[in-house]
Amino acid sequence: MKFFKNKRKEPLTDTQLLMTITICIFVAMYLLAMLLLQGGFLHAQQIFDLLNDNASLIIVSCGLTIVMIGGGIDISVGAVTSLVTMSSILYLNGGGNVFMSVLLSLGIGLAFGLVHGFLISYLEIQPFIVTLAGMFFARGMTTILSVNPQKIDNEAFNAVRESKIEIPWLGYVAKNGNLVPARMELGVVIALVCVALVFVLLKFLKPGRNLYAMGGNQTSALMLGINVKRTRFMSYIISGVLSGISGFVLMLHTGAGNATNAAGMEMNAIASSIIGGTLLTGGVGNVIGTFFGTLTLTTIKKIVVSSGLKDPWWQSITTGGMLCFFILLQSIVLSRRNKK
């Protein structure tokens, strides 16, 4: 109890402050969309759609947040996700069973994490270059496996894919009088579990706390007796495994493997983490913030589409503008705090 008491007295930390800003902006934006655009935004299904479509992005962003808190970067996540979907689908179409495909996904992710982690922490190579190579390798392997889009053709997997969680009390009554329950895909549950696990890791477990210390100041962390190399190694392994899970979730969502799957996902994930208040310099960040960062990023795209700006370039221009806004906001907030 003493721990909590002490904590209350302290002002908000950087991490909490940035996260609070993000959550406030997300809520404000969503309420505004509800008021002005109405339509789909009034139904709870809209939120679930956001989650359904972006479960894999959420998972990947969690991994990236961990790496970024440790002061590194992993730009291979999108490519690994794509490779996992392609290889799992080929395996399933070849008559494999679902359980083994889960293991395969995790295995591929773990393999990438191990190689990245080893090269970065034990051979001290720049993380950007290592994970860039990982990205090239994964993208190349995906096209080597198959250039053509693959459609899933496995009954057991399709059964899993079709099973959705229905929440009747959040549904709405359609025009023909039937109640349409809110639908949530299995992937969302996996994503939420991942967020919760990463939250616990970062908040309460020793490796997580070590990670913050290492990202904040590597030399002091070393002097505190933290095994910096092992901590960094671990962060890349977790990111790799989460990319594997994300690939499986993406497959659950789309049911198809394509060489262009998850294209640009790494940048979306980085953007989500940044909006959620993670700093690329390390030491600051929170997975709950990242979760809301992802939602903010995807909500703005949805708002742009539903407000009638159908041209594809509007989406990226507004996303860029919003990123600019968040980045400037964070920079100003942090510099004002530092001056005090």
Place this chain on the structure above:
Amino acid sequence: MKENKKRFLKGGLGQLTIPVIAVALLVIFNLIRDPGFFSISITHNNYGNAVLAGNLISIINGASELAILAIGMTLVTAATKGQDISVGAAAAIAGSVFVKVLKSASSISVGTVILAFLCAAVVAMLFGAFNGTLVAVFGIQPMIATLILYTCGRSIAYWINGGATPTVESPIISAIGSFAPGIPIPMPVIIVIVVTILFKLLFHFTSLEILTQSVGINQSAARLNGINTTFIKLLSFILLGVCVAVSGCIGVSRLGLINHETLLLDVEMDAILAVAIGGNSLGGGKFKISGSIIGAYVIQMLTITLYAMKVSSTDVKAYKAIVIVLLVVIGSPVVKQRFQKFMGNLKKGKSETKGVEGA
């Protein structure tokens, strides 16, 4: 390239160990695989000019845009300890402006091409200044600041020409993109040489090089010594903007059209890679432009080698990744230390390994 090599050997290898080893390995590998790989022949192109052809020429020609971008990227990396990931998108914008101006002119003469290029350069420099302001004034990490333009740059390019992919047909444009009449060397190669010389002159007549290095090595110390760190950082981004404009215009001239989606796609990653292969630390500080340029040629040579081995263009990335990992593992400080312990003090120059912390 031979000329480059000689210069480096004279000045000691130092940070150029990796790129030179990479070039040597690739050359040896290709010579073993196909002794005639580097042979150069003279052919006649559609316009009836005598031009050089061969794998070596296509390597040097193909890497032109990348080499120019690598020059600017080296400066930004050295000054700001981070990288600009928006160069591809910015090049698409510059290319679109280039085409837009050319299209609005009634006839295309040398004057209009120069005007169009100047417009493109100004726009690219403005976008560079935007990135630079975010980095230098607001203190945002370069990768994050440039993520904004990376996200929306190609859409802005799309918007400039109203979504179309207009073509420009003119002998001048095709001369810039391939061969000028009477000159057997590809025009982009000449442009690279000119840009490199201009940068060398800039470093020679101003103290930009040492200022950039000092800002990158220790920003607060540089400021205490009276260096305007904000300006140096901003300037590095603006100079990168010029490089972006040049390579964007070359890219447009090669095809004679602007495709905002595919022009110099993924070039930012290759440019950063070229900087790293060139032995420059991605954590800023000391830099060698020549290293980055060789790095660009290494990447292109690797790509052409893989094409020559009948690897399809989509699969090239996987093999490229393996070679990159091999290169960086050879160049990694830990491996170097082990190697040095093993070999004794064979090479004293090697111990000057740079810091390893990347962005």
